[in-house]
Amino acid sequence: MNSPQNIYAWEQSRAIIDIGSNTVRLVVYGGPPRAPVTLLNEKVTAKLGKHVAETGRLSEKAVGGVLAALARYKALIDLAGVPQVDVVATAAARDASNGAEFLEKVRAIGFAPRLLSGVEEAETSATGVLGAFPHAAGIVGDLGGGSLELVDVADGGTSHGVSLPLGSLRLPALRAKGDRVFVREIGRMLAKADWAAEPGTDLYLVGGSMRALARGMMVRLGWPMEDTHGFALPAAEALKLARQLARRGQALQPIDGVSSSRLASIPDAAALLAVLLQRLQPGRVIFSSWGLREGVLFGSLSDAVQKEDPLLAGVMAFVGGMAVDVALVDAAAEWMADVVPMARTPLGRAALALCLAAGRVEPNLRRGLPADWGLAKRWVGVDNAGRAMLAAALRGSVGKVQKDAVAEPWARLAPSAALAEARGLGLAARLCRRMSAGSAAVIRSTRLTVEGGHLRLTSAVPQLIGDGSSRDLKELAQHLGLAV
Numbered sequence: 141m142n143s144p145q146n147i148y149a150w151e152q153s154r155a156i157i158d159i160g161s162n163t164v165r166l167v168v169y170g171g172p173p174r175a176p177v178t179l180l181n182e183k184v185t186a187k188l189g190k191h192v193a194e195t196g197r198l199s200e201k202a203v204g205g206v207l208a209a210l211a212r213y214k215a216l217i218d219l220a221g222v223p224q225v226d227v228v229a230t231a232a233a234r235d236a237s238n239g240a241e242f243l244e245k246v247r248a249i250g251f252a253p254r255l256l257s258g259v260e261e262a263e264t265s266a267t268g269v270l271g272a273f274p275h276a277a278g279i280v281g282d283l284g285g286g287s288l289e290l291v292d293v294a295d296g297g298t299s300h301g302v303s304l305p306l307g308s309l310r311l312p313a314l315r316a317k318g319d320r321v322f323v324r325e326i327g328r329m330l331a332k333a334d335w336a337a338e339p340g341t342d343l344y345l346v347g348g349s350m351r352a353l354a355r356g357m358m359v360r361l362g363w364p365m366e367d368t369h370g371f372a373l374p375a376a377e378a379l380k381l382a383r384q385l386a387r388r389g390q391a392l393q394p395i396d397g398v399s400s401s402r403l404a405s406i407p408d409a410a411a412l413l414a415v416l417l418q419r420l421q422p423g424r425v426i427f428s429s430w431g432l433r434e435g436v437l438f439g440s441l442s443d444a445v446q447k448e449d450p451l452l453a454g455v456m457a458f459v460g461g462m463a464v465d466v467a468l469v470d471a472a473a474e475w476m477a478d479v480v481p482m483a484r485t486p487l488g489r490a491a492l493a494l495c496l497a498a499g500r501v502e503p504n505l506r507r508g509l510p511a512d513w514g515l516a517k518r519w520v521g522v523d524n525a526g527r528a529m530l531a532a533a534l535r536g537s538v539g540k541v542q543k544d545a546v547a548e549p550w551a552r553l554a555p556s557a558a559l560a561e562a563r564g565l566g567l568a569a570r571l572c573r574r575m576s577a578g579s580a581a582v583i584r585s586t587r588l589t590v591e592g593g594h595l596r597l598t599s600a601v602p603q604l605i606g607d608g609s610s611r612d613l614k615e616l617a618q619h620l621g622l623a624v
Contacts (some may be wrong), residue, residue, distance in 0.1 A: 161189030162285025175454030178550035184209035189232030189286035214512040229285030238497035258303025262289035268435030272520040278342030311408035345424035346431035349409040364549040369429035386410035450521035459497035471580035495537035495569035510534040527551035529562035536566020571612035
């Protein structure tokens with residue numbers, strides 16, 4: 141599953157079907173187990189749990205929509221030869237009086253659904269967050285259609301998971317009772333569940349409505365990224381934005397990547413978040429695209445695989461199809477590490493791998509790589525500042541670095557010193573790539589050193605160092621404040 145040619149192989153993939161209260165979704169994953177690649181992500185917004193709070197039952201119309209979607213998913217999976225399928229059902233099937241009858245119909249299609257308890261749902265979502273943020277510590281809040289799950293995460297584990305009837309399908313009716321009742325009811329539910337949090341911790345937010353809310357916040361901030369995964373804000377700033385977006389009666393403008401149904405859910409999700417921020421008093425809010433489905437995947441991995449660096453695993457799988465492997469990255473990292481120490485770090489190695497792969501891309505496509513690979517492509521195990529550093533490194537490796545680095549779109553995402561270090565790595569990668577033609581053996585035949593304030597490139601085969609390499613060496617030296 142790790143070899144480049146198998147990343148998109150259906151016969152080596154794994155499918156997760158999530159029967160939620162709002163949507164029923166099929167996601168097929170391939171690629172490296174630690175950083176899976178999404179081969180297919182298909183959903184049907186059946187709103188299975190829409191009337192459960194009022195009637196206690198799943199409606200025939202919603203059940204019919206879900207079963208039709210599942211029949212299609214079954215046909216796709218069987219014909220494509222997907223070898224492993226996990227089906228999980230959550231709040232709607234759990235809370236409805238006819239939930240068991242519904243699950244029997246799911247079994248009749250040929251699936252073996254697993255009904256998660258509220259605590260299991262909370263812990264599985266939190267496990268997904270831990271897969272994307274290995275050092276996560278704080279609270280995970282997963283807003284689904286039928287419920288809100290809250291769970292503590294720390295030291296790679298979960299605890300105190302609860303499920304509250306505060307899903308996105310239930311919020312409109314609760315808000316219609318007035319803001320005071322809305323706030324009071326949420327507080328009552330938290331108190332009844334005996335759920336509180338230590339002030340100042342991180343709050344990780346999961347779920348489609350929360351991702352839509354994140355996009356709304358990003359648009360208001362003029363954020364230079366569209367991917368919500370890893371988007372983080374101080375709690376005070378998040379509260380201010382949540383209050384703005386929660387206002388009743390406002391017509392939100394369409395947002396790229398947000399469906400009309402998700403757009404409509406933003407005010408209620410924002411109102412819920414505002415109450416949670418006031419009650420739980422976190423120090424920071426972080427949005428995660430990894431949740432329940434990824435938790436099912438990550439929880440099934442061995443301890444050894446779970447401990448792999450997810451960013452490096454994802455990057456190496458991505459560049460493998462461009463003839464960049466571990467041996468080449470190792471050789472390049474060792475070659476430049478004394479000059480660019482960042483190359484010794486996991487983030488630096490990931491950036492270096494991308495910079496080396498950039499040389500395999502058509503020249504007319506390279507200019508967009510910093511934004512495309514650094515900011516737009518989803519990576520896990522890296523925050524927005526780290527993604528900005530990936531972009532800065534790629535800028536150094538594929539094009540001229542702007543004299544006014546503040547003008548780069550990612551300049552606001554990371555400290556200027558960190559971005560300068562990343563640009564240096566990119567410049568060194570460009571020199572390495574041009575000089576060696578992407579050959580580890582050629583890299584090992586040369587040395588890059590600093591001697592008495594001068595940057596030196598030497599080789600047992602001097603003919604390897606051509607005019608292009610000399611220009612790259614000079615530009616790297618200037619960036620580092622060295623002579624040549």
